[in-house]
Amino acid sequence: MKLREIVVEKAIITSLQSSKRDEVLGELLDALVAADAIGADRRDPYLKEALKRERKGSTGFGHGVAVPHVKASGLDRLTVAIGISDAGVDFNALDKQPVHSIFLLISPEERPEEHIDAMEAIFGNLSKDQFRRFLRQAADVKEIITLLEEADAGQSVG
Amino acid sequence: MPSRKVTISNRLGLHARPAMLLAERAGTFTSTIGVRRTDAKNTVDGKSIMQLLMLAGTAGTVLEITAEGDDATDALASIAELIERGFEDDE
Numbered sequence: 682m683k684l685r686e687i688v689v690e691k692a693i694i695t696s697l698q699s700s701k702r703d704e705v706l707g708e709l710l711d712a713l714v715a716a717d718a719i720g721a722d723r724r725d726p727y728l729k730e731a732l733k734r735e736r737k738g739s740t741g742f743g744h745g746v747a748v749p750h751v752k753a754s755g756l757d758r759l760t761v762a763i764g765i766s767d768a769g770v771d772f773n774a775l776d777k778q779p780v781h782s783i784f785l786l787i788s789p790e791e792r793p794e795e796h797i798d799a800m801e802a803i804f805g806n807l808s809k810d811q812f813r814r815f816l817r818q819a820a821d822v823k824e825i826i827t828l829l830e831e832a833d834a835g836q837s838v839g
Numbered sequence: 840m841p842s843r844k845v846t847i848s849n850r851l852g853l854h855a856r857p858a859m860l861l862a863e864r865a866g867t868f869t870s871t872i873g874v875r876r877t878d879a880k881n882t883v884d885g886k887s888i889m890q891l892l893m894l895a896g897t898a899g900t901v902l903e904i905t906a907e908g909d910d911a912t913d914a915l916a917s918i919a920e921l922i923e924r925g926f927e928d929d930e
Contacts, residue, residue, distance in 0.1 A: 738859055742888045748855070775859075775888070793851045794897050800854065801895035808889040 682798040684761075684806065684829040691716035692762035693822045697783075700768045706731050706749060709762040709785040718760045719787065727751045727787065741774025745817070746807045750786040752796065759788045759795050761803075763825065765817060781817050782807070806832045842905040843915045844877060849925035853896035855888075857926035862888045864921050870908025872918065877901040885918070 692712040699705050710728055713719045719727065730751040734740065741747040747770070762785040769779025784803050788796035806812045812832060819825045847853055853861070865872040865885040872885030876894055878901075883890035885904065896902060902922065906914040 738856055740855060742855075742859075742892075744889070750855070793854070797852045797854060797895050797897050800892045804889045804892040808887075808893060 682795075682802045683833045684802050685826070685833050687759055687799055687802070688761045688763060688829055689713060689716045689718045690822065690826060692718060692760075693825050694762070694764045695819060695821055695825065697764045697766040697770070700766060700770050700779075702735070702770055702772050703728075703732060705764055705766070705770050705783060706785065709764050709783065713760065713762050713785075713787070718762075723753070727753065731785070735773070739773045739775060741772030741776075741780050743774060743776040743778070744807070744813060745769075745774075745778060745781040746784070746813060747772040747774065747780040747782075748784045748786060748800070748803060748807075750788065750796070752788055752790040752793075754790045756787065756789040759786070759799055761786050761799070763816075765819065765825075782813060840905050840907050841911045841915055842903055843919050844901055844903050845919045845922045847896045847898055847900045847902065847922060849928040850898050851928060852898050852900065853891060853894060855892065857928060858888045858891040860926050861891055861918065861921060862886050864918055865914065868906070868908070868910045868914035868917070870906040870911045870914045872914060873905040873907075875903045875905070877903050 710724045714721045714724050731749045740749045764783040772780040815828050873882040874885045875882040
């Protein structure tokens, strides 16, 4: 699965306003609504689901990254929003460190294998120091898109 | 090195929560734990959630677990049991 194909360009936020987890999830969902990637009526239910998931165990897996996710029924395609925070967001991460890069994943409940494939594509890159560093330092959306394209190209080789 | 093959049995596969449970379980042992898909070459660190998620293990994927260290036998039995039980994944 290619990151460039699942990440919604208009839902990349290079400078998140809030440093609070719940508000940051709201910002990312608002961006997905604005990009027409999800319906406006889905914003609140998805936020509730994402928070419910976080309460079962933080998706802040360490190294300053978090991958909150929602499994939604009746979704046409898997969709991802990215948020970057300079200040850092408290995600109650496993390593207790603030989170600087957030990938919000909305995946179709009926097709769990797509969720697993997307996790592979995301973590295959987030586990690389250089990818995490470039992501955090990206000045604008264009730089992030280039980074995702390069990551996809590297991935297809390996 | 002691090893054991286990099939992922829960419907949703090795998603975030199961990966976390596996890494936590592996972390309770001093042995080095390796996890590999039997259809792939690379072995990942069984104590790293991020690396486990890179395996993209779905229901039916066969994993080979290896353990090296003083408590290797116990570690293998414990981790295999967790996977075979389907991680008690309530979806």
